[in-house]
Amino acid sequence: MTASQTLKRLVAPLVDPAVYDFWAQKVHPTLSWDRCLARVVERHVEARDTVSLILKPNGLFAGFAPGQHLNVTVEVNGVRLTRSYSPSDAVNKDGRIRLTIKAIAQGKVSQHLVHNCQIGDVVELGRAYGDMTLPKEPHAWLFVTAGSGITPIMSLLNTLTQRPLQQPISLIYWARTRADLCFSEALHEMSESDPLLKIHTVLTRETNRVDKELDGHPRESLFRNLVPDLERRRIYTCGPHGFVQSVESLLADKAAAFQSESFSPAAVVTTAGAPVSVFLSKSNISVQIASGVPLLEALEAEGLKPAYGCRMGICNTCSCQKQDGTTTDTRNGNTFSEPGAVRLCINSANSDLTLEL
Amino acid sequence: MTSSMTSVLKNSAKTHRPNDTQLAAFGAELDALRERTLTDLGERDARYIRRIYAAVRYTEVIGRGLLFFGLFPPAWIVGTLLLGISKILDNMELGHNVIHGQYDWMNDPHLSGKTFEWDIVGTADHWRKTHNYSHHTYTNIKGMDEDIGYGVLRLFPEQRWRPFFIGQPIYALIFALLFQWGVAIQDLRFGQYFKGKKTGKEMLEEMKPFLKKSRRQLIKDYVIFPLIAGPFFVPVLLGNLVANGIRNLWTYTIIFCGHFTADVELFPKSVLRDESRGQWYYRQIRGSSNLTGSKLLHIMSGNLSHQIEHHLFPDIPAHRYEEMSQEVRAICQRYGVHYNRGPLVKQFSQVIWRILRYSLPSKYVPIKASA
Structure with a gap:
């Protein structure tokens, strides 16, 4: 325990966290007794309806492992709302976190973060969670993602490519159109600089496809063609619920390991009495x-x-x-x-x- | 028309109760007003309560700061007043309203009705029980709402006179000066202990949270802050004492004006049987009275100047009551329900009159089951 932590524990009975936060935030907007607050310091447009926010958290942030998610709490029209987002970058030495957020129609938080959030705004962060993280030893990977499922994968890729790869990695990335693709440039640069990294994009609704862009939904032939050594790959897949389910049914028993994560709201029971x-x-x-x-x-x-x-x-x-x-x-x-x-x-x-x- | 006839007519207009069908429609109109307001809650309300919170903090710091220079009389006076204002805002517009859960929709852990704690000797948990539950559910029902005279005062002819009440002008004054203590021990039921219904051990166990909270408050106001002031120990201590006293007198005044003015009614327990939403609303209105006045009065009273609206909608942010009251009055007018309001001086005079009048014997009026 550091000296400041000991001091904090000693004076804790005398401190009302709300009062402490009120005065501390007159000094700096992210100071807090017990809440992890983070300030938005940069904002970048990544794709249509998608932005990256660079956050600078206060000292209470416990860190994250690439591939994990963070609960982000923002206040929208007076109400604090919490959603889970993934950092899309490796762990930075300066402690900054990059979150990439896609605005969903009717999504109160994503609409707010993408369209209304300004540099200087403060958000609250929860503890990082999720077990789609990197094991210590190198593996041959296959990442399969759709839509904003790219964000945790991007964090993994950014971490893996910090050193020359020892094993092949493939990313197959689904999006509706080219305008919906995030990190196109960064992904292109990554694959240029390491021959072991292969990146494939699949566009389901693009009218004029170029280069090696593919189309259609997940199917076994597509995976077999792009990744002939499927059997030795570890697979992480991340995306909407239906997408992840279909990938799972196609690949779960054909690869060395398979892990998935999906996002979609819990099913609502409509018949009263059920x-x-x-x-x-x-x-x-x-x-x-x-x-x-x-x-x-x-x-x-x-x-x-x-x-x-x-x-x-x-x-x-x-x-x-x-x-x-x-x-x-x-x-x-x-x-x-x-x-x-x-x-x-x-x-x-x-x-x-x-x-x- | 003779004057006595006019007064009879007036009285019957004041106690007019619509029939049950009318009350159902009456309730539906109030429900609709409630829904309209709930859907409109948002940033404006969040900003408002945070501004109140900031006002509590600033007045407290400036007040306590000035008291450190308390040997200089103007600093002592202004410091004491500001600290009193801070405590009033903390207890009423902030604490009372947040503890009702009026701002729970914001989902802010610092403004949560279940966990908020305030600058007063009574615990918020105890208040949640005596006030939020007993008083608000059983408003003005004799034998169930313990706020009727707080167990020491006789304010209605429906309460039986005993010789003890002769001294009630004095009790009322002491109760006003020590109001925070009276409210703090309201649920401890010392009477049961003195009657031998509770053992000393049980009594002590029940008192623990209160003892802990009041010790914390006493140490804060009468030890720590005076000690920080060093040589100015005494002026700081006195300033804190007077500030607590100002808050006590003011909260007492406002709360008594809310339920003990001349025209408010008491109800028998029987009203609870199958009480409809409309009947419940009607009882809340007939058991409460409003204060008219400036925006400042409304804020300083925690908007309990809109006691009627507060009792109709205890979970709606209180700063909305002013605008809701226009509609509530109009609805009451349409159904012929008397809406009791008046300036502070008039309403409080009626409270004092009740305290004096019912200290003396009067004919016991058995409570009538109007509902």
Whole structure:
């Protein structure tokens, strides 16, 4: 423990983190007692609707391994929203992080980060997570990605190509059109400077294809043609859920190792009464309850005793953090998919949930 | 028309209760207003509460700073006033409202209703129970809302007179000066201990969070800050004492004006049976009264000057009550529901009148089940 950490622990009982942050941020916008804040210091357009933001985190950032993701929290119209993004660069000595974000239609956070975020804005970062990281020993790799699934792969490639490659690496990168491709120049330079790195782009909706650009959806013949030694490759694949599933069914049992990650929101149960599973993270138990029934009632029916008061949405006693899942306000029918406080007595489950109870 | 007839008519207009069908429509209109406001919450509200937070911090630092020069009387006076203002803002517009969960939608851990703690001897957890739950759910229901006289005052003819109440003008004054302590121990039910219903051990166990919090507050205001001032120990200590006192008197005044003015009604427990949304709204309106005045009054009262709107919509950011009150008044007018409002002097005079009048014996009025 460093001297400053010891000091911090000693004075902690006297410090209100909110008050500390308020005054510290008058000095510097990312100073905080216990939150990892980062300032946007550069912004680059990478492709259509896609930007890279260079972030400078405060001293509370615990670092990341290439291939991992970070929870990024921003405030949009007064509401703090959290989404997961991947650093797209290797770990930098100066501690700066590059996040590459693609604006998704209706995506509150991505739209904000891509179109409204300004240099000097402050975001909050969570701990890095994800296990698509690099093992110590070199391997023959095949990276298969689609859309913004390129970002963690880019971090891996940037790390791997810091030294001359000892084993072949192939990247097969799907995008709709050429304008949607990120890092085209950087990828081109990488493959020019190392003959063991092969990069293939597949464009599904490009009207005038050039050079070696391919088309169509994932299929075995395409992988076999591009990577004849498929059997000895370790495969990482990252992209939308459907894409990753089809790649998995084609390649999972044909390569030396296969690992995948996909992004898509959890399925929402639409028929009221259908069972959903609720994980209570503090008590570490899971229960099955019916969707469409106020959570307080449903949990009590399972023999649980969450704190409650008025049972009509006034007193906030039964309020608890929903960490994951979609709920419906039983009074007005509005659905709510963001993590945040929910009052158990006036909200019902719409999907599997994780509650901080 | 004779004057007594006018007064009877006036009274019946004040206590007019729409029938249940009308109350259902009445409730639906208030629900619609609630929904409109909820959908509109956003950056404006976030900016507002952060500005209040900043005001609390700045007034506190400047106030405490000036008190270090407290041997110089103007510095002591301004310092004490600013610290008092800081505590008032912290307790009312910030603390009271955040603890209601009014800003939970922002998802900011520093402004979360479940975890916020405030600059007052009572714990926020205790307040969440006595205020957010008991008082707001059972507003003005005799025997359930313990805010009716706080167990020491007789403010309504529906409370039975006992000789003890003769001294209540004095109790009321002491209670006002020590208001934060009164509120802090409200849920500890010392009465049960004195009646032998609770053992000393149980009592002590229940008191632990309160003792911890109040010790922290006492050490902060009466040991640490005076010690930092070194030779100016005494003026700082006195300044802190007076600032706490100012806050106590002000919060007492505002809170008493919210529920103990002349026309507010008490309700029997029976109203709770199958109480509809509209009936619940009606009870909240008839059990509360508003203060008219400037924007400053509204901010300094934590917008509890809009007590009616607060009781209708306790989870909506309080700075919205001003604009909502225009619509609430119009809705009340349409349904003939009396909307009790008046300037601070008038409303507080009525509170004082209740304190004085009901210290003396009066005919016990059994509570009527109007609902």
